[in-house]
Amino acid sequence: MKRIEAIIQPHKLEDAKEALKNIGVDGMTITEVRGHGRQKGHTEVYRGMEYKVDLLPKVKLELVVPDPRADEVVRTLVNAARTGKIGDGKIFVSEVADAIRIRNDDRGDAAL
Amino acid sequence: MKQWTRIIPWLTVLVLSVGVSLAQSLPPDVAKKLDDLDKAAKNAQMAGDNAWMLTSSALVLMMTGPGLALFYGGLVRKKNVLGTMMHSFILMATVSILWAIIGYSLAFGEGNAFFGDLRYLFLRGVGGDPNADYAATIPHQTYMVYQLMFAIITPALISGAFAERMKFSAMLLFMTLWSLIVYFPMAHMVWGKGGLLNAALGGKFPAFDFAGGTVVHITSGVSALVCALYMGKRVDYPSETMRPHSVVLSVIGACLLWVGWFGFNAGSAVAAGSLASSAFIATHFATAAAVLGWMVMEWMIAGKPSVLGAISGAVAGLVAITPASGFVKPMPAILIGVAAGVVCYLMVSKVKQMFGYDDALDAFGVHGIGGTLGALLTGIFATKEVNDLRMGKPMGLIDGDAGQVMNQILAVLISWGLAIVGTLIILKITDAVCGVRVSKDQEMEGLDLTMHGEEGYNFEA
Numbered sequence: 211m212k213r214i215e216a217i218i219q220p221h222k223l224e225d226a227k228e229a230l231k232n233i234g235v236d237g238m239t240i241t242e243v244r245g246h247g248r249q250k251g252h253t254e255v256y257r258g259m260e261y262k263v264d265l266l267p268k269v270k271l272e273l274v275v276p277d278p279r280a281d282e283v284v285r286t287l288v289n290a291a292r293t294g295k296i297g298d299g300k301i302f303v304s305e306v307a308d309a310i311r312i313r314n315d316d317r318g319d320a321a322l
Numbered sequence: 323m324k325q326w327t328r329i330i331p332w333l334t335v336l337v338l339s340v341g342v343s344l345a346q347s348l349p350p351d352v353a354k355k356l357d358d359l360d361k362a363a364k365n366a367q368m369a370g371d372n373a374w375m376l377t378s379s380a381l382v383l384m385m386t387g388p389g390l391a392l393f394y395g396g397l398v399r400k401k402n403v404l405g406t407m408m409h410s411f412i413l414m415a416t417v418s419i420l421w422a423i424i425g426y427s428l429a430f431g432e433g434n435a436f437f438g439d440l441r442y443l444f445l446r447g448v449g450g451d452p453n454a455d456y457a458a459t460i461p462h463q464t465y466m467v468y469q470l471m472f473a474i475i476t477p478a479l480i481s482g483a484f485a486e487r488m489k490f491s492a493m494l495l496f497m498t499l500w501s502l503i504v505y506f507p508m509a510h511m512v513w514g515k516g517g518l519l520n521a522a523l524g525g526k527f528p529a530f531d532f533a534g535g536t537v538v539h540i541t542s543g544v545s546a547l548v549c550a551l552y553m554g555k556r557v558d559y560p561s562e563t564m565r566p567h568s569v570v571l572s573v574i575g576a577c578l579l580w581v582g583w584f585g586f587n588a589g590s591a592v593a594a595g596s597l598a599s600s601a602f603i604a605t606h607f608a609t610a611a612a613v614l615g616w617m618v619m620e621w622m623i624a625g626k627p628s629v630l631g632a633i634s635g636a637v638a639g640l641v642a643i644t645p646a647s648g649f650v651k652p653m654p655a656i657l658i659g660v661a662a663g664v665v666c667y668l669m670v671s672k673v674k675q676m677f678g679y680d681d682a683l684d685a686f687g688v689h690g691i692g693g694t695l696g697a698l699l700t701g702i703f704a705t706k707e708v709n710d711l712r713m714g715k716p717m718g719l720i721d722g723d724a725g726q727v728m729n730q731i732l733a734v735l736i737s738w739g740l741a742i743v744g745t746l747i748i749l750k751i752t753d754a755v756c757g758v759r760v761s762k763d764q765e766m767e768g769l770d771l772t773m774h775g776e777e778g779y780n781f782e783a
Contacts, residue, residue: 256628
């Protein structure tokens, strides 16, 4: 099993969700996060006081899929979330040791 | 309309004298009818004026809560939103009780030139009959409660300067002493019978302050500066991110302030006549002009027209037109508004940075400076065409009386002086009794948790 963690632009969330649904991915977890990579932040001015805002809002999508599906899911996410500009985000893929469905003790791929 | 109001006294005398002379020759029921008619006319006027003044009282209270509470609450960080709103809200209770016990008497009792006597202690003698000196056509009680609303918002304005770092107990003591030592005397000097600066009731140096440029905005704004300097900067100011946590709340607050201010300024006519309309209109146009003045300045200098700038401009305009509202025509009101927008913008965005004091929510830059500007410009633009307080004699500089400008300057100096000295003494006393500032740890954690044991936003709840 692979855990796919994608940090994307918030306005790309709908596209990503739709694309995953189309290839038959059922489950995901979403978190609103803030962060930055190479994309630098912006400056806000309140009554003449300048504030540098370098942590920008992003959405983090997490999903765990059976090994054979990982590449397809990553490709789908890249296509759906890409605008081609700095700030599009990143995807991290890692191994998952096990998965358990709380409702009925299903294990491994059956729990996904 | 004006000619009519002028002949009303003559008409009344005529009717009465005819009534009296006919009373002997006419059957007694006719005399009684005339008498009843006179009473009915008076009651009708009182009903109209009283309706507007009770409404105005409620409007001015709405300026403090939720108006100012939202305006200030949105500008602080979210760990201090409740503490900041509480500064405004708790004064709605504290000052009210103080006012009932002694405040109204000290401000409006006929004492000496500087403060009132104790004739209205515990509101003794303040009842349904009008007090002819202050407002002949509304119950004395209405006048008293209307003035109370001003006494509530004035100290609440100061809280913008010491936001995010003052101890709650110290705030209560400070505000109580400040009302007693600064506000009540200043209100008496300008509006109380026999007060030094009273323009309508025998002041030695009559100053025009229709709704509180000196009494409300200079005293609170200048005291705010003293507080900011005395208490020092917030921890890490200005390096840490101290962005307003919700300009949205501030927009709602500013809009409520704009609406409530009609009660503040137009209500200061203490009647529902044409002077109230004139003040209402001057207030509105000055505010609109100040919004545009601030926005254009910011757009040119900083590059973007911010929403916070636009609403700050509105408050600056409302402040500056306050002393002038019952004395000036619409076009001078627009000039006053533009001046306030431009000057207050430069004050909070440039001058404050130059000196580096931490007037957290710009109570001085907006209220102190806007109030001073308005008080001085009132001396220039006041005209007898709007308010014939001097029975045909010139009012301000545009009427040809340069002397009034001097009186305005004197009133400004007295209010600045009283605010500086009074506030310094009060801060020293408060500091000695309970310490004015929270500990560094408490400040980092936020006033909501450390002072009140609550949080403003419990989204997981």
